[in-house]
Amino acid sequence: MDLNNVVIRPAELADTDAIADIYSALWCSWLRRGGFTEDERLVARFNTVMQAQCSPIALVAEVDGKVIAACYVGVYDNGAPRTNPYWQQTYDDLFNQATVRAQTADDNLEGSLFGDSREKATGNRFGASDSPYADGQLNLIIILPEYQGCGLGRRLIEVAREHMRELGCKRFFLMTDNRSDWEFYEHLGMERVAEDHSQDTGDGFIVYIYGDLA
Numbered sequence: 001m002d003l004n005n006v007v008i009r010p011a012e013l014a015d016t017d018a019i020a021d022i023y024s025a026l027w028c029s030w031l032r033r034g035g036f037t038e039d040e041r042l043v044a045r046f047n048t049v050m051q052a053q054c055s056p057i058a059l060v061a062e063v064d065g066k067v068i069a070a071c072y073v074g075v076y077d078n079g080a081p082r083t084n085p086y087w088q089q090t091y092d093d094l095f096n097q098a099t100v101r102a103q104t105a106d107d108n109l110e111g112s113l114f115g116d117s118r119e120k121a122t123g124n125r126f127g128a129s130d131s132p133y134a135d136g137q138l139n140l141i142i143i144l145p146e147y148q149g150c151g152l153g154r155r156l157i158e159v160a161r162e163h164m165r166e167l168g169c170k171r172f173f174l175m176t177d178n179r180s181d182w183e184f185y186e187h188l189g190m191e192r193v194a195e196d197h198s199q200d201t202g203d204g205f206i207v208y209i210y211g212d213l214a
């Protein structure tokens with residue numbers, strides 16, 4: 001893929017399903033394998049819109065009109081996360097749907113529905129701390145598997161940094177975990193500044209927080 005052909009622009013409501021499809025391709029294979037199509041769709045839509053709703057900067061990357069990546073940036077004002085009103089109504093609708101579904105879901109599905117929200121709550125606590133990295137947060141960066149490894153992740157992080165600097169952030173942090181591509185951030189020179197083991201339910205799940213200059 002030639003990065004010159006990639007357009008990076010604000011995410012729109014009409015992109016919701018395309019962005020959810022990327023999330024799905026990365027993290028919902030167990031639902032797809034089981035044939036739980038409606039749950040797969042709800043998990044992917046709810047989690048991506050949840051991140052958009054707390055990201056004043058929500059971007060997508062597209063090639064030839066096809067959305068291939070999303071990158072969302074959050075900002076903290078005196079420790080409080082700024083929201084993105086454009087996504088609020090869609091978030092509220094999907095939150096209600098996810099809450100209803102969770103009432104009869106097993107633990108795995110409940111975790112897929114609300115695990116990211118719990119991780120985000122951990123991020124918000126970090127954002128409210130006196131850490132020097134608590135200015136901004138890279139909330140989401142996801143790239144369709146067939147477009148990974150072409151430099152787009154690095155490019156999106158550069159664009160995210162530019163937006164954070166424009167919003168007055170000197171430093172930022174991001175949350176990842178030991179089941180995601182955390183080595184990418186170390187490769188880009190970011191520093192692991194905290195770990196959270198509180199979501200380890202015996203399965204060894206660890207949340208990592210990385211920080212860097214904006």
Ligand SMILES: CC(C)(COP(=O)(O)OP(=O)(O)OC[C@H]1O[C@@H](n2cnc3c(N)ncnc32)[C@H](O)[C@@H]1OP(=O)(O)O)[C@@H](O)C(=O)NCCC(=O)NCCS
Pocket residue numbers: 026141142143144147148149150151152153154155175176177180181182183184187188
């Ligand atoms: C992680 C991700 C955003 C990286 O984007 P990408 O477009 O594939 O990465 P790039 O091609 O821009 O790579 C930039 C550099 O990082 C390196 N890199 C990429 N992924 C890496 C990984 N998982 N581990 C170590 N280094 C990695 C590349 O080799 C490249 O190095 P170079 O520029 O020095 O040659 C993308 O692979 C992705 O969406 N992964 C799945 C979702 C995910 O895990 N998101 C992040 C964790 S929450």
